[in-house]
Amino acid sequence: MSGGGNKMMCAVCGYPLEAFTQQEPPFEESYGHLRPWEADDHIPVPVPRGTLPNASRCDFCDRDGPTPWLILADSFVDTVFGYESDGHWGACETCGPLVKRRRWTEIYARLMETESTRPIEQRPRFPGRRAMTMEWWGRLEVHMHGVVPFREELNT
Numbered sequence: 676m677s678g679g680g681n682k683m684m685c686a687v688c689g690y691p692l693e694a695f696t697q698q699e700p701p702f703e704e705s706y707g708h709l710r711p712w713e714a715d716d717h718i719p720v721p722v723p724r725g726t727l728p729n730a731s732r733c734d735f736c737d738r739d740g741p742t743p744w745l746i747l748a749d750s751f752v753d754t755v756f757g758y759e760s761d762g763h764w765g766a767c768e769t770c771g772p773l774v775k776r777r778r779w780t781e782i783y784a785r786l787m788e789t790e791s792t793r794p795i796e797q798r799p800r801f802p803g804r805r806a807m808t809m810e811w812w813g814r815l816e817v818h819m820h821g822v823v824p825f826r827e828e829l830n831t
């Protein structure tokens with residue numbers, strides 16, 4: 676279904692998007708920027724306005740605070756871990772650029788640093804945790820398609 680008045684926005688540039696439906700089967704829907712020119716530096720990343728994570732904790736290093744970076748990702752379910760990733764991820768000021776450069780080892784070190792400040796009973800410790808976490812981020816890497824500054828206006 677498409678039509679006027681949709682509220683899809685581009686998560687990369689913040690412009691409203693217009694839905695187009697193919698004239699032939701499978702009648703897939705695609706999106707184009709609602710502006711006089713079509714951006715050629717990126718493909719539109721449609722997000723329904725108001726659905727971006729507005730987190731106060733980094734999804735990577737687990738630190739409390741603002742998450743000025745958005746990791747654009749498709750939702751996915753991981754059959755190995757049984758984890759579910761629902762849409763985009765939020766990253767703190769430090770982790771965002773690290774995710775962009777796939778510096779998972781450094782990010783994991785930050786996570787450990789965060790946990791070292793917590794009471795011992797709040798620190799998840801089990802064999803293979805590091806490998807599992809790396810693997811999980813590896814799955815994200817397959818499903819992510821960009822690291823962009825969080826746009827507050829898309830959530831209002």
Ligand SMILES: [Zn+2]
Nearest residue numbers: 685687688719
């Ligand atoms: Zn855009």
Ligand SMILES: [Zn+2]
Nearest residue numbers: 733736767770
């Ligand atoms: Zn972080």
